[in-house]
Amino acid sequence: MPEPAAESPPTRLCSATQAAQNGPMGSYFDEMWDDGESLRAPYREFGAWFEGEDPARLRAKQREADDLFRLMGITFNVYGRAEAEERLIPFDIIPRIISAREWQKLCRGIEQRVRAINAFLHDIYHRQEIVRAGRVPEAMIARNEAFLPKMIGVNPPGGVYTHIVGIDLVRTGPDEFYVLEDNARTPSGVSYMLENRETMLQMFPELFSQTRVRPVSGYPRHLQRSLAACAPPATTGPPCVAVLTPGIYNSAYFEHAFLADKMGVELVEGHDLRVVDGRVAMRTTQGYRPIDVLYRRVDDEFIDPLNFNPESALGVPGIMDVYRAGGITLANAPGTGIADDKAIYSYMPDIVEFYTGEKAILQNVPTWRCSEPEALAYVLDHLPELVVKEVHGSGGYGMLIGPAATKKDLREFERKLRARPGNYIAQPTLSLSTVPIFSRAGLAPRHVDLRPFVLVSPEGMEITPGGLTRVALKKGSLVVNSSQGGGTKDTWVLEE
Amino acid sequence: MLGKTAGGLYWMARNLERSENTARMIETGQRIALTRAGDTTDEWGSILRAAAVGPGFAAKHGEPTRDAVIDWMLRDKDNPSSVLRAVEGARSNARVVRTAITEDVWEAVNSCWMRLCDALARKVSERDLPRVLDLIRHRSALVRGAMHGTMLRNECYDFARIGTFMERADNTARIIDVKYYVLLPSAMAVGSRLDNVQWETILRSVSGEGGYRMSYGHQVRPREIVKFLVHDRQMPRSLSFCCGKVRDNLNYLATDYGARHPCHDQIEALCQRFASQDVDAIFDYGLHEYIQETLSALGGLSRQIEVDYRFYE
Numbered sequence: 001m002p003e004p005a006a007e008s009p010p011t012r013l014c015s016a017t018q019a020a021q022n023g024p025m026g027s028y029f030d031e032m033w034d035d036g037e038s039l040r041a042p043y044r045e046f047g048a049w050f051e052g053e054d055p056a057r058l059r060a061k062q063r064e065a066d067d068l069f070r071l072m073g074i075t076f077n078v079y080g081r082a083e084a085e086e087r088l089i090p091f092d093i094i095p096r097i098i099s100a101r102e103w104q105k106l107c108r109g110i111e112q113r114v115r116a117i118n119a120f121l122h123d124i125y126h127r128q129e130i131v132r133a134g135r136v137p138e139a140m141i142a143r144n145e146a147f148l149p150k151m152i153g154v155n156p157p158g159g160v161y162t163h164i165v166g167i168d169l170v171r172t173g174p175d176e177f178y179v180l181e182d183n184a185r186t187p188s189g190v191s192y193m194l195e196n197r198e199t200m201l202q203m204f205p206e207l208f209s210q211t212r213v214r215p216v217s218g219y220p221r222h223l224q225r226s227l228a229a230c231a232p233p234a235t236t237g238p239p240c241v242a243v244l245t246p247g248i249y250n251s252a253y254f255e256h257a258f259l260a261d262k263m264g265v266e267l268v269e270g271h272d273l274r275v276v277d278g279r280v281a282m283r284t285t286q287g288y289r290p291i292d293v294l295y296r297r298v299d300d301e302f303i304d305p306l307n308f309n310p311e312s313a314l315g316v317p318g319i320m321d322v323y324r325a326g327g328i329t330l331a332n333a334p335g336t337g338i339a340d341d342k343a344i345y346s347y348m349p350d351i352v353e354f355y356t357g358e359k360a361i362l363q364n365v366p367t368w369r370c371s372e373p374e375a376l377a378y379v380l381d382h383l384p385e386l387v388v389k390e391v392h393g394s395g396g397y398g399m400l401i402g403p404a405a406t407k408k409d410l411r412e413f414e415r416k417l418r419a420r421p422g423n424y425i426a427q428p429t430l431s432l433s434t435v436p437i438f439s440r441a442g443l444a445p446r447h448v449d450l451r452p453f454v455l456v457s458p459e460g461m462e463i464t465p466g467g468l469t470r471v472a473l474k475k476g477s478l479v480v481n482s483s484q485g486g487g488t489k490d491t492w493v494l495e496e
Numbered sequence: 497m498l499g500k501t502a503g504g505l506y507w508m509a510r511n512l513e514r515s516e517n518t519a520r521m522i523e524t525g526q527r528i529a530l531t532r533a534g535d536t537t538d539e540w541g542s543i544l545r546a547a548a549v550g551p552g553f554a555a556k557h558g559e560p561t562r563d564a565v566i567d568w569m570l571r572d573k574d575n576p577s578s579v580l581r582a583v584e585g586a587r588s589n590a591r592v593v594r595t596a597i598t599e600d601v602w603e604a605v606n607s608c609w610m611r612l613c614d615a616l617a618r619k620v621s622e623r624d625l626p627r628v629l630d631l632i633r634h635r636s637a638l639v640r641g642a643m644h645g646t647m648l649r650n651e652c653y654d655f656a657r658i659g660t661f662m663e664r665a666d667n668t669a670r671i672i673d674v675k676y677y678v679l680l681p682s683a684m685a686v687g688s689r690l691d692n693v694q695w696e697t698i699l700r701s702v703s704g705e706g707g708y709r710m711s712y713g714h715q716v717r718p719r720e721i722v723k724f725l726v727h728d729r730q731m732p733r734s735l736s737f738c739c740g741k742v743r744d745n746l747n748y749l750a751t752d753y754g755a756r757h758p759c760h761d762q763i764e765a766l767c768q769r770f771a772s773q774d775v776d777a778i779f780d781y782g783l784h785e786y787i788q789e790t791l792s793a794l795g796g797l798s799r800q801i802e803v804d805y806r807f808y809e
Contacts, residue, residue: 072599073591073606248591257594267595271809272500283499285651285805286753 029173029433030445031096042097042494045211050094058093058438061203065091068202074195074254090487091196092437093203096448096469100496106169106177106452107463109361112352114165114454114461117184117339119355121161125151125335135350140343145392148300148335150307154324156333158230158458163331164223164295165454166190166468169362171433178365178430179348180449184340185332186297189468189488190453191255194219194262196490197466212495214465219453220262222464226457227293233326234279235292242266242282244273244296246314256297270298275318280328293329300334342391342425343369365430371422379426380417383410386426387478388417401478403429432478435489437471447472449480450491465493497596502655503807504593508605509643509659511586512636515579515612517667519632521547522569524674524701526625529562531693540565542677546670549577566625571616579632583612586639596652597643604642608635651752654745658801661745665738666794669787671701672725675718676784692716698725702733722783723775735790736770743767746801757804762797766790 032043039047066088069075075086098106123129124141131138141147166187168180197216201208224241231239245256247269260267272282273291281288296303302312307320322328338344344351346367352360368375368386379386388400400413417424434445452467469489470480480486525543540560544550549568552575557564571580587609590602597605612635620628640660647653675698685691695718699705704724711728712720728734743763750756769790778786802808 070610071603071607073602248588253591257591261595265595266498266501268498269500272498283806283809285497285499285502285749286755287806 028431028445028447029171029176031171031433031435031448032443033436042099042102042492046095046097046207049207049210055442062093062438064203065093065199068199069195072195074191089192089482090473091199092471092473092487092489093200094436094438094443095200095490095492096435096450096471097492097494100494103465103493105175105361109177110167110452110454110463111461112356112358112361113167113179113182113348114162114456116348116352116355117165117182118159118161118456120351121184121333121336121339122159123355124338125154130351130354133354135354136344136347140347141338144338144341144343146335146337146341148338150320150324151333151335154333156230157232157326157329160230160331160456160458161333162336162339163227163230163333163456165456166451167362167454169450169452170365170430171448171450172431173433177362179362180365181342182340182345182348183451185299185337187451187453188252188255188297189451189470190219190464191258192488193453193464193466193468193491194258196468196488200490211492213492214495216464216466219464220259222455222462223259223295224263224265226455226459226462227295227329227331229457229459230329230331231292232329234290234328239292240265240290241293241295242268242291244268244270244294244298246270246298246302250297252297259295268294270312270314270316273316273319275316275322278322278325278327280316280319280322291328293331295331300337303330303334342389343371343422346425365427368426370417370424370426375426376417376421379424380414383414385429387429388413388424388426391423391425401429404476404478429478435469435471437473437487437489444475446475447478447480448489466491497651499806499808501593501596502651502805503802504589505596505652505655506659506662506801506807508586508589508593508597509656510663511582511589512605512608512639513660513663514577514667515582515586516633516636517664517671518547518569518577518579518582519629520667520701521671521674522566522625523629524671524697525565527697527700528674528678528694531697539678542674543569545677546674547577548670549575563619567619570620570628579612580616583609593652598646600642600646601639604639608639611635651749654748654752655805657745658742661738661741662794662798662801664733665735665742666791668702668725668733668735668738669790669794671698672722673784673787674698676787691718695721704731704733707731719775719779722778726778727770727775736767739763739767739770742797749805757800759797759800759804762793762800766793766797769793 032040032047034040069088069091075088120130124131124147128141130136131141162184164187166183166189168183169177170180171177193216227241228239241263242265243256243260245253245267247253250256257267266282268282273280274283274288275281276288276290279290280294281290298314301309303315304317304320305312305315306317319328320334323330323334345364346369348364349360352358368379370376370379379388384402384405386402388402390398400409402410405413432447432449435448436443437446448469448471450467450469453464455462469491470482470486471489472478472480473487474485521543525539528539538560540562541550544553544560544565547569553560553565553568556574557568568575569578572578573581575581587605590597590605594602612632615628615631643653643656647656675694678694696705696716699708699721702725707730708721708724711724724731724734726735729737731737746760746763750760
């Protein structure tokens, strides 16, 4: 059996049968309860408050939260459904609580990882030392769809490639965190982090006066500052920042508008922009005005019909040429997708070590690259225990969760794997930690993950204390994606 | 500010005002129908013609009947002026300009849309109609209140106000025109009780009865009603009042931006028309023709504003 490409296997894998039978969740690490009885330290104050609450009042609060979200328009559009159908991401009122000590350790790991990601991006678009050193095979870069040859030799303003990063973490024990995925292109979900907290503050002010929770509300201000700090050489005067959205039918439109609003900057679409005198300019009521920094929520492929997909109506013809000439900063930089590609993911421990000279603080989930014949053979033999993901997929689409899959699903995936092995990676099914949700029957444990948000600028790195906790609302389910029936929770990081 | 944002504010406000005015048109039709003299008046056909949504209706339904017309004007997605389409238009424009309006305004628009989607989810029965029409008016009043109470008096507010008054002028003109399309049994009936009842209904549908009484007393005289709806400087739905507001707001923009455009000349000319022609001149010229010309001038002005402030590319 070939070793998976990570330093050590996770210690607490759930067996196929456990996950499949949807049974009691005692075998998982629960973040609120130690062995199902005593409260873990971070939850003590909250637990005491909860004990004293009338469940009927809490149920009313839960409904109040839903109404608030709907009124504020915090909805997302579901792809593949009727146009403009908007849905709420279910919000659960039980917070996910992280102690100051746990958070400190996470932060060190996240910072190290994000530093490595930026160094890696600079390297592969310049001298490719890591390839020369034989730590990452050349084909993984050169033949990767996410590698953007147009970025070779380009120096992004301030030297920053990924201005905004979201690292997806899962937990399997008191001290065991794994990185499930790095989101280095356009991580979304930060508006939920902010609105979830806003909602909790409105509904349960008393909780926040008794428990010292670190605020997250500084995020938009920090985002604005960190974007402005990356202004390009062509900037004259205070940097003009704008957010580029694909438009109101995009699933994350609410977030784009929300961030532009909170930063106090313009929200633009491709058809508001054009290249004027070597700058990217927006059409205002008084003519065209140049933009210095564009926080773009449009994918690389669509950002410039002249340089990339000619069919795209979402981008700006020629923006890439302006970018390369130092006329505008794009955040995140084009071509950053290579760093969060699932095939590259398996090399992350090497990448971290190569650029920082230290062992990675955060562990990778062991990963089999199905492009390698031995790995493929192992994966095919153990399919019912593994999670198989598409290398370029996202949003929980096109993945197989072995323990929960039907015989038919398994056969279908076997066929897919044999046909295009290079398109897949496989990982063991992790026993994700649980946090209770407030269900009709009271507290019930559900699996969660965590996406902290990181801002990078030449002045340094800023990690918002908290992040987006996604929760699989279905009993036993391990899929937390909102497109697949996941919900969210407010995430608390406690003061020391 | 982005040209697109200016356009979004303008159309958000126009759509909201339209939803309210379509409700007023329906109310006018309902009242005329309830008070008609018995025989073959075609009040619902007149409503469709005045609202300029006749051809679309005819293609889908043929002859107008009460139920079909009310449904067409309230809920039909094929009718761009139906209340439902107008409210959807207002909300989707509000989403586009989310960064230019306050949270209060956004929530008022969003809850207006949510409530009306519920209320208009199925056919509205005759018994429920007054309640639904009230709801439409109340919801649009809430948005107007939120705008008035929370928005900075800056370019955003100016574009929204221009949209509001452009649409209101358009609708007042159309409501006056309903009287042209509603046939009297014969030419002899001009000045009859029925004629007067119809004029009164026009007044009611713009919430103008009280105001009219204060200015002109209890006697219903068509010329004075027209004077009230076209020239009155105090009546907030009169053509002159609405165009005056459009002019004021366009002038604020000119001052802020330090630039005048062709739209400024057009609105001056339009306001001049109201100042220079009295109501007798209008009747001599032909009320319907006068109204039609006003509508076409308003349409031209709207297109000019779009160009001058770069709503589109």
